[in-house]
Amino acid sequence: MRPLAGGAARGLVAGAAGTVVFDALWYRRYRAGGGESGPLRWEFSAATKWDSAGAPARLARMIYEAMLRRPLPATRIPLANNLMHWGYGTAQGGAYGLAATAVGTTSPLLGLVHGPAVFLTSYAVLGALGLYEPIWRYDSRTLWRDLGAHLVYGVATAAAFRALARGRRVT
Numbered sequence: 001m002r003p004l005a006g007g008a009a010r011g012l013v014a015g016a017a018g019t020v021v022f023d024a025l026w027y028r029r030y031r032a033g034g035g036e037s038g039p040l041r042w043e044f045s046a047a048t049k050w051d052s053a054g055a056p057a058r059l060a061r062m063i064y065e066a067m068l069r070r071p072l073p074a075t076r077i078p079l080a081n082n083l084m085h086w087g088y089g090t091a092q093g094g095a096y097g098l099a100a101t102a103v104g105t106t107s108p109l110l111g112l113v114h115g116p117a118v119f120l121t122s123y124a125v126l127g128a129l130g131l132y133e134p135i136w137r138y139d140s141r142t143l144w145r146d147l148g149a150h151l152v153y154g155v156a157t158a159a160a161f162r163a164l165a166r167g168r169r170v171t
Contacts, residue, residue: 006101008097012093019153022153027039027043048074088122117154
């Protein structure tokens with residue numbers, strides 16, 4: 001396998017691992033705030049109406065309806081939400097793998113750049129699509145909590161990538 005392709009493949013796996021850690025942090029916060037659902041119910045729960053669905057589900061709906069030119073039923077919100085959320089986290093890991101391979105490093109410190117980059121990209125893209133408010137409209141507590149979760153995602157992705165790349169030539 002060519003080095004960049006191998007880096008991208010390992011990055012995809014690392015991105016999925018980073019998404020697990022990201023979600024574990026959000027679940028822990030949910031429980032600390034009084035939430036009572038178990039982890040699987042929490043992970044796969046979602047709104048039942050589009051106007052209360054999260055940004056991942058609404059983005060999936062936009063893509064689905066633009067491509068297929070038919071409505072996505074609200075019964076598909078949980079599936080749409082998880083496919084988009086997990087697909088995005090995994091794909092961002094693939095981008096991480098390409099970048100890490102191109103620069104020739106497996107340092108988990110690169111995750112301290114990757115996590116905030118994913119955070120900022122999410123706010124920029126989702127804001128431009130009208131799925132998020134512009135970033136400056138969020139309070140600092142919300143932004144710090146979200147940035148913190150993305151830092152955890154970035155470092156977890158980088159650490160997983162490093163573990164997967166052990167013994168392999170990175171460049």
